[in-house]
Amino acid sequence: MTNIAFIGGGNMATCIIGGMLANGFSAHQISVSDPGEQARAAIQNTYGIIATADNHAAVAQADIVVLAVKPQVMAAVAENLARSLPRHAAVVSIAAGIQLSDLQRWLGPQQGIVRAMPNTPAMVREGATGLFANRYISSEQRRAVETIFNAVGISCWVDSEALIDAVTAVSGSGPAYFFLAMEVMQRVGEELGLSPHTAQALTIQTALGAAKMASAGSLDTAQLRRQVTSPGGTTQAAIEMFQAVGFEDTFRKAMNAAVDRAQSMAEEFSRKP
Template structure:
């Protein structure tokens, strides 16, 4: 990665994972600053990554070419309005806060700001995340590349042509890890009810989930074909799959993602006021 100066406003888990990813890619510690109100977290970030950390947001952004807004959505308006008078030049603003639209950020930070809105997910903490990115009209080609490099430090970064698709990204990948955790939880419980020790059922389920995900990522065919290949006619897998489908599995998944996307849109409207 090139060596832009980056400031993080908020240094919680997601910001820390981004900082760690950037440092692992070779970005110098003195190119990164962060502001964080929690003294214990400031000390932890400074010790782990060797960067300069402050309690003052305005101090952190001085000279920054990229400013990453990594605070809770509920305080974003207050943080942005307080930060606006300290902005100078044309820094790239990257928001990783759920439910905050570009229009809201422009309203709070000032018009004509270059803003990229992102929706990462929690596997970014292991640098196995995926993020949907949307850039407003003020973002240059070079700034788009900077934003992509930033989010690629913790996983896959995919561009969206329309901002409203952020709600779909939230439903599929932003909230998605919890869906898989729920399935892991249910399979572990079912395995235990079938007579397996709970620890054994958990290990079997977790390794199966990991192996299936790796197969799907590495395969040159889609998940439907992979499923067909491991489903023998009149076999055990077919019995389970037919039971899932008889219970309306696909329809239930669609309804769940629709609900998540709708809630994402509702939060954006509420938090943007």
């Protein structure tokens, strides 16, 4: 039985724990540490997991340690934890913009570490997580880490750490792109005379329907788009307007801005020795 410790019991940790418990993990396998008394009580009441304020106690029996604290406190947390980490444990960092080289420096040169980039739809078990492991992680540990993130959606391994920034731009920040599009669709629907309720209901159902059609997988998204775009029809008029105002270029710039920010965060949070 794999024991998993979460350092930090905030939003991300609790939604992953919820998914794990719904997918066959037992509360006895999971330990959590968090400085907040309220956060600890919520974890205990909701999940039946006894949470501690002591990071060292939380990791004592752990096979996998998930670092789920904010990037700003990661250096202090990791450096402090290094002395009590079980030698065989795999450490998984879900912090945006914290690089393996820094984690390695804080935790120890031969520590097995995975960088994971989950996203907020994990809260409804529809998350998408990118994973990259250093060379000290065994294939058995990879499978164990996958199981954690697959409990709240899907996970994909990437071939280089730099690709975690690409994952951040696609799926980490991606939910907000869709929310923004939905916000605008709702607003314009209202401007066109729909009630707020109707504009919202139609927008949400349309997003859900489009995502389900795309995930059914029989056609790729370009084919699906062409299928609903009859020549000379209303959808074609809308799509041609998107293209005329540089939709693809705007999207590309936005996603590259997310990558640039991930890289500057890495520099910001890397505490030099």
